[in-house]
Amino acid sequence: MLDRLTADRLRQQLSAIPELCAYAWLDLAPSTTVRYGSIHTARLHAPAPVNERVLNLLGPGDYLADLDHNGDQDGPMPAVAVLNGWCRVVTGRRYRNISAACEVLLERWPATSGNTWSRELARDIGRLHGQLEAAAHLHAHRQPLELPCPRCTLYALEAMAGRDVSCSNCGATMTVADYDRRAALYADKIGA
Template identity: 30%
Template structure:
């Protein structure tokens, strides 16, 4: 059986899910990242150059251009006070951060049977979805949420120029032994690209301490043996 969200094979203990542990981890990272990106978006709001002024002779602008970036305004802009329904599918254009998070938080609160909590000034509903993520990853609609949050994160990063970096780790994977363990910015787990294993940073540090001294010794012995076999020039 495959994860409906990413199509990877589900482990036997994940069959009750509609998003695997890897997808849950990515959702958690995105939801934590969004509030941290807001100050960077606000800092990117103003256009660096002064707006052009109109010129005589009919060749200039009738009005000065908007001195703010419209793409950033859209991301930071307010949303409708209630759930927006689009039965004719004629709503177009990107959706503000608040609108995306509010829509999913509202659906989540409805399914959990309680009222959506009020927001404090400057907050969004990422914290609410994050707090109930274990319920989210058992719902059929998590696949749609995953796609919307992935699109939202890509739009945010395109503005703030903060694409996360992936760094290969020194120790091999404890499951498949491949040297394919990676650490990525914003993520709470290290992941193996070969077999899909997830490790917490603490688990990786313990694994590194257990296996690397032996691998270092083997490397030194191999280098020494190679040096002995190499004839002098």
């Protein structure tokens, strides 16, 4: 069984995965700039026309980590494989796309946060969320903030342009105006 903070983080990550996949999909197109060095480098083969790491994350796959005897799986487990594997555990069915699988896991919330395998689910979804966030290049746009989170009291609040302030630990969100009011209260308390 998951504690409240982990369950909230899992819910936040599941709801963010479809959007992260959409942003990561944009990185599949080949870049118009040269990323592979000068023309004088000796290459046996031409560079891949797509970002292979993102292609591996967004491509087809099945959750068969223990059956990959030939080592064909390169890199992380594809997102659809992780989500379908957990959908099979929760509902006994597969789902065609990432959005549908995330919706099903969110709809079956008591089953996904109150069972003995919930910690494994949270670990797998957290790992997948981190990989998709890195592939979507969202880390560079986050700005850490100075105040503690009002819910979990950790210094994990982050701001992103055009979005609400959110806690990377528990998933709590607040508007930028609310954060500014809290910052003004803290400044008044310390006399700044």
